[in-house]
Amino acid sequence: MDKFDFEITLDGERVPARRGETIYEVSERHQKDIPTLCYDPRLEALGACRLCVVELEGARNPVASCTTRAEPGMNITTRSSRLEMHRGVLLEMVASENRDLDVDPLSGYASGEMATLLDRYGARSGRFAGAKSGTSRPDDDNPFILRDYENCISCYRCVRVCAEQEGDYAISIMNRGFETQITTEFEGLLKGSACTFCGQCIQTCPTGALADIKALANKDVPGETKKTRTICTYCGVGCSVDVMTREDKIVGVLPAMDGPANLGALCVKGQFAFDFVSHPDRLKAPLVRGEDGELHETDWDTALDRAAGGFVKANQEHGRESVYGIASGRAPHEAAYMMQRFIRGGFGTNQIDNCSRA
Amino acid sequence: MSNPLADMEKPDVIFCIGTNMTECHPVAATRLKKAIAKGAKLIVADPRRIPLAEMADIHLPLRVGSDAALLLGMAHVIARDGLVDEGFVAERTTEATEFLEHVAEFPPEWAESITGVDAKLIEQAAQWYGAAERGAIYYTLGITEHICGVDNVQSLCNLVLMTGNIGREGTGINPMRGQNNIQGAGDCGALPNNYPGFQSVLEPAHQAKFAAAYGRECDLEIGPTKVQALDMCGDRVRAMLIDGENTVVTDPDRRHCEHALRSLDHLVVIDLFLTETAKLADVVLPATGWAETDGVCSNTERRVQRLRAAVSPPGEARPDWWAISRIAQRMGLKGFEFESAKEIFNELCSLSPIYAGLDWDRIENSEYQWPVPEPGHMGTPILHEDEFLNGRGIFHVIRYRDPAETISSDFPVWLTTGRRLASYHTRTQTGRSSGIDYLLSEERLEVNPVDVTNWGLEDGGWATMSSPRGSVKVKVEATNRSPLGTVFASFSFNDVPVNFLTGGGYDPVTHTAELKVCPVRIEPA
Numbered sequence A: 001m002d003k004f005d006f007e008i009t010l011d012g013e014r015v016p017a018r019r020g021e022t023i024y025e026v027s028e029r030h031q032k033d034i035p036t037l038c039y040d041p042r043l044e045a046l047g048a049c050r051l052c053v054v055e056l057e058g059a060r061n062p063v064a065s066c067t068t069r070a071e072p073g074m075n076i077t078t079r080s081s082r083l084e085m086h087r088g089v090l091l092e093m094v095a096s097e098n099r100d101l102d103v104d105p106l107s108g109y110a111s112g113e114m115a116t117l118l119d120r121y122g123a124r125s126g127r128f129a130g131a132k133s134g135t136s137r138p139d140d141d142n143p144f145i146l147r148d149y150e151n152c153i154s155c156y157r158c159v160r161v162c163a164e165q166e167g168d169y170a171i172s173i174m175n176r177g178f179e180t181q182i183t184t185e186f187e188g189l190l191k192g193s194a195c196t197f198c199g200q201c202i203q204t205c206p207t208g209a210l211a212d213i214k215a216l217a218n219k220d221v222p223g224e225t226k227k228t229r230t231i232c233t234y235c236g237v238g239c240s241v242d243v244m245t246r247e248d249k250i251v252g253v254l255p256a257m258d259g260p261a262n263l264g265a266l267c268v269k270g271q272f273a274f275d276f277v278s279h280p281d282r283l284k285a286p287l288v289r290g291e292d293g294e295l296h297e298t299d300w301d302t303a304l305d306r307a308a309g310g311f312v313k314a315n316q317e318h319g320r321e322s323v324y325g326i327a328s329g330r331a332p333h334e335a336a337y338m339m340q341r342f343i344r345g346g347f348g349t350n351q352i353d354n355c356s357r358a
Numbered sequence B: 001m002s003n004p005l006a007d008m009e010k011p012d013v014i015f016c017i018g019t020n021m022t023e024c025h026p027v028a029a030t031r032l033k034k035a036i037a038k039g040a041k042l043i044v045a046d047p048r049r050i051p052l053a054e055m056a057d058i059h060l061p062l063r064v065g066s067d068a069a070l071l072l073g074m075a076h077v078i079a080r081d082g083l084v085d086e087g088f089v090a091e092r093t094t095e096a097t098e099f100l101e102h103v104a105e106f107p108p109e110w111a112e113s114i115t116g117v118d119a120k121l122i123e124q125a126a127q128w129y130g131a132a133e134r135g136a137i138y139y140t141l142g143i144t145e146h147i148c149g150v151d152n153v154q155s156l157c158n159l160v161l162m163t164g165n166i167g168r169e170g171t172g173i174n175p176m177r178g179q180n181n182i183q184g185a186g187d188c189g190a191l192p193n194n195y196p197g198f199q200s201v202l203e204p205a206h207q208a209k210f211a212a213a214y215g216r217e218c219d220l221e222i223g224p225t226k227v228q229a230l231d232m233c234g235d236r237v238r239a240m241l242i243d244g245e246n247t248v249v250t251d252p253d254r255r256h257c258e259h260a261l262r263s264l265d266h267l268v269v270i271d272l273f274l275t276e277t278a279k280l281a282d283v284v285l286p287a288t289g290w291a292e293t294d295g296v297c298s299n300t301e302r303r304v305q306r307l308r309a310a311v312s313p314p315g316e317a318r319p320d321w322w323a324i325s326r327i328a329q330r331m332g333l334k335g336f337e338f339e340s341a342k343e344i345f346n347e348l349c350s351l352s353p354i355y356a357g358l359d360w361d362r363i364e365n366s367e368y369q370w371p372v373p374e375p376g377h378m379g380t381p382i383l384h385e386d387e388f389l390n391g392r393g394i395f396h397v398i399r400y401r402d403p404a405e406t407i408s409s410d411f412p413v414w415l416t417t418g419r420r421l422a423s424y425h426t427r428t429q430t431g432r433s434s435g436i437d438y439l440l441s442e443e444r445l446e447v448n449p450v451d452v453t454n455w456g457l458e459d460g461g462w463a464t465m466s467s468p469r470g471s472v473k474v475k476v477e478a479t480n481r482s483p484l485g486t487v488f489a490s491f492s493f494n495d496v497p498v499n500f501l502t503g504g505g506y507d508p509v510t511h512t513a514e515l516k517v518c519p520v521r522i523e524p525a
Ligand code: SF4
Pocket: A149, A151, A152, A153, A154, A155, A156, A157, A158, A159, A182, A201, A204, A205, A206, A207, A208, A209, A210
């Protein structure tokens, strides 16, 4: 992977490149920070927004760096006043079609991309009176994915992530030009489509047109959003996630783009089924069975004495083989390890198993 | 898994058997779909027309519980058509002669008579897998939850050994583990036959090593499995500590299971919720949950990853390890003075050869797949590259056996069970996450539309489903996912306790329950 094939000139500097790499990929390695909107490194480049254009010596018009492959000897300029002007105007035009330019960061992983670029290029003038970009679908009552197409810029990232990353082909494009509309088969609700509610479209949308309804429900929770890297709790794939918290409350989940098992992908469970931890049904105190035959709340001291006492008694009256431990397939290593240590170190038996047999 | 998840994008022939991957391991399935988009051929063996079967080039709709027969037929074709990797067989395996003689007796026509799958399809599938450059096998509980689960797995190993589809990128035999840390529970020694790191309890050297570490010598004798222990409740077994498992709902034969737990003198359950199992306990201890607990887990590709706490637990909830170690301390046991997950994980690493090169700090970035035999080792993404664990790969002579219970005039329909995309296990977690009900609010018995008519049922109406152990009422969904004569339900909903019906038999070696096959009778309710 470390081998380079040839050199190109990038902003006056000779830099190495590999066969098959795009100009954008080479530039990224050299921190050129070329602006993009329709680009997601995990997807096949489309070349739709033209924001990533660069000047290529010998070519009359700028070329899209995300779709143009680097070739030996190319001389490329990533920044010039002409390029910056072009990008600024382009952004102003794109922005003119949208109802909101700023969305809550809880909308999704990439939801702030457009707004960030508008600021970088001072492109909030509102000079252009844009046509309305798309028609939102407030009728879609699904509890996960907001479909606010009035903020859609037709970058097709959602359509591509669904097809290329998920292999689901649940969303498609209707019409062309100003009339472009992101939709589903038969223009229906997502529930009636091939959608599996994995949330990948939300996470790649650069404007928040597709947004995380469950996370946005927490937008009024005060405080800064903190992210903690951990692993999804639902299956053996072991997808990496960044849990978003504010003031000790989980407000949402983001896929970890560098998670080795998932590379940014998640399924409906990992993406949306996070709030069980704060459900009122959670046990908050130990319970012990009383004389009345019912379970009653108590403190740890009492509960641990009662728990320990029962094992001591069984051991004394029926021998060490009368105690058995079942470890969890869902709790962390430390739980399973401690369970077997308790049985082996405590009773000298191998009366221990986990729940993999069911 | 013998190979990493990343390898799922690389095979040229994929053989999925007994795995509903798009629903149970969705993100892994996205990687397979990429291989398919690049032109890989997909063979799916499953009684039901699951989403993966819809994508397949060949779907082998075998009768539930007939996997071993299908695999014998495939092995026959591979041998007959000269697709055996002779070099691999000579260098890396043993007992091939007996095996090849054995499979010569089972042509695809015989397999058709048992499985109901067209012999031509069996032949084609075998030829594709046999001729593959990089053939990879993926399986789940559809293979193991049978009385012949071990036979099924060994039958798959036989195919792998015949064709040399192992030890290389994009190949392998890959069980997809169900629960998030079920791999880890095994890694940590929560097994009746192994100490941590899969070190056999029958080996005196291991006994001595753990006696030195724990200050107490352990029996040189394999303990009873959970299934056996439940049978011993009230008799040999009097007290149980159950961590985070809703045994009475997940296990087969619920009545038997509830009775077993009730007959204990002492039951302690650690969990997040007051589950059906916890309700039977004498003491219930509140555990910290996901995003509240620091710790470690292993995924299905043996990747050792850190879990991190992001929020505080509710009330007095404490980590499971804390509760267990404090019970031990109260009993006067020595050596349980642990104060952090880190300390515990590091002790595990010091005692487990497959974790010997790891510690808490080294796993920060999820880089390692065990075995990691010493510090500085890069981990082992692909198993069996040069050698099998015990030297040579052994061929096993497997015979087909009928399931413990087969259909009869009283119970003429095959019931098979499993999971669905939007729910996980007994829904103690997904059922308490908002929005999930929008996708899946109740259990549905999946029945072929022709059967719906023939049995006098109605799509959306109610049916009574019975086995020799009990009956349940369940709503009917007419769907072509179910073949004629076979129905499907999940065990996720407590109000449709399908596991009142299951439990006809167990694998004699692993004691895994035959949850995938249960003859039932279905009548309009
Ligand atoms: S909805 Fe978002 S991701 Fe999809 S095309 Fe519109 S702006 Fe792009």
